[in-house]
Amino acid sequence: MSSQPAAVVDPYALSRDELTALMAELDQPRYRADQLHAWLVRGVDDPAEMTDLPAALRAALAERFAPARPELVAHRVADDGHTHKLLLRYPDGEAIETVLMLYPKRATVCISTQAGCAMGCPFCATGQAGFRRQLTAGEVVRQVVVADAALRSGDIGSAHLPDGAPDHITNVVFMGMGEPLANLPATLATVRWLHDPEGFNLSARGITVSTVGLVPGIRKLADLGLPLTLAVSLHAATDTLRDELVPINVSHPLAELEAVVREYRERTNRRVSIEWCLIGDVNDDDEQADELAKIARRLRAHVNVIPMNPTPGVRWKEPSKRRTRAFVERVQRGGVEITLRDTRGRDADAACGQLLASYTLGAGTRLPAAIGAAERVELLQVDPGVQR
Template identity: 45%
Template sequence: MRFTPQKPSLFGETLESLKTQIEAAGYKGFRAKQVMEWLYKKRVDSWDAMTNLPKDFRAWLDDTFILYPTAPVIDKRSNDVTQKLLLELEDKSLIETVLIRAPQTGVGQENSRKTVCVSIQVGCAYGCKFCASGLAGFRRNLMAAEVVSQLMHICRREDAHTDRAREEIASFDNIVFMGMGEPLSNYDTLVRTIRILNADWGLNFGARRITVSTSGLAPQILKLAEEGIAVRLAISLHGATNEVRQQIMPVNKKYPLEELIPAAKAFQQRHGRMLTLEFILIEGVNDSMEQARELAKIARELHAHVNCIPYNTVEGLPWKRPSVPRQDAFVEALRKAKVSCTIRREKGHDIEAACGQLRLKTEKERSERA
């Protein structure tokens, strides 16, 4: 489904596209840079706050654009260090954005390292069997403005209680495209969003602090490698053999490991950065020592770091996480095989922080009230 907004959002414009429209309307092109400064550096949420712009120009902006194409519905903070925003779009669709804090020794929680996990689609069409994002099906792709505005909501919230915004434009350290949706199936939006975030007139956020996660769309991995944007790449592997991977990831039928691994290797060689292999540990499915051995082979070939993630329980799905001793044994097998590896213990369970959980719960509640 394709969605056409009543008016475009400024967050989807580049400096050049905005300048072109401003000049076509009879105003001076330099106003574009002033507008971008109000958006990204001063983070205003109204036209009247743009006080150095003429009133007639502000009126034109109001007639032509909207500011935020997303509106917060729920803002939940977990008992650990996770915060989730549920955002409503113009068509009443819901998406999720998660802020994950990683406390560091000697600093307060608000000054810890912060990673923002953004969504790029409403739902997901790829049907990974362990994920809540696809349970309600795929609705539509997000536009760049709807992705960028997720990050700006986080910036505005962090600005309220941190001094970092005075030193850097962004109020967080890393951006990961690991929320709802498959980033590489919304390719044009992904690239446009990254360029807006990366631009000095935008968030001026380094591409090397942006991670794109994919379920394994091999042709788009190769295409992204040639874009000239040095993002990090994470592969949602979750199975170290085709037989196991196909049980939980239908995409593997189209792009099996024989096609995915060479594409990932080409990306790694093009950018010279260590890849990440995401591996959700599911009891009785992919937590065997045989899978650990096969995973180690892939990781060594790709010069990749493995991120093991014990399964986050989702209502309505049958999967279970392995016991802690079995998780530890899996990780230890990787380390003995000389593979760089971490295990990411669950965060945000009390606020349904797994991809799609809060959206699914809210949509169900709305449907019951209708």
């Protein structure tokens, strides 16, 4: 009787312990797991290219590793080569967005954790695409690996990297498509993979996880015991308005969110950031500025204001420059550190979901609406691994 075929896996979804177990299963010494991991960190997942492994082991790994490398199907360059927006398609046909932003001595990659999003924020381009599925830990890690390999090669597509850009990723922000804390297994596994001092070795302080306010997830993130930066996408400083802009606020209102953010800061000794998408005639008035300042002051948080990037199908608009300046100055007068972020990549479909929308519509396909968002949010909180 023939034995069952071995399970096929994505090597980037395996922890260090799982790589070691795989080597033991293949009757290989422990150090082979370290060699394999070193190749993965460098972005090499084809066993045939792992030249320091024995030929027999390379053949065995080729049978065990799934063809999970994403295909680059669209690439937009903006800001004189400082912003690169990538649309990556996985073998099952699902596509997500990753953004590489280059600064002098800093290279930040903004990664996605879900295909689409179930949070239902009505001003968000990703929300218009609806929720399709969770990304695996391997699919999230691969976004960083793709960007890092491009930097190390000194070239990304046809666009050469600008002078002063690092030759490796220095910062990772979980601010792409999806809600990271609604996909906790993949998010936590990715953080561990990136921070591994014997692997990718990214400083915990170089990792930022953004959330719209999933309270249980924030506590789980604190349990890691790492000084990660928590970025809370607030967008409204009163429950009435936030219920409309960020529907999860109905389940976790501002008082509850503020309490868990304070707890996070106390446990990690890390300052929290508040993200504020400034929407014209919606959340840019003096009342919202004053209430935001109170919250930020109580939390000793830094505020990042990002003027809304208008997207097709969204009824709201970008605030005027005058109103933007007045809002920032009023919050600042409230005793808060505040930064007006530049709107990078406007000519590259910058807002999360826009590049996917352009690509999908260009192919003659309509994006699904975010139907049943409230039910999906509730289900994701109960079971973060739920699939559509």
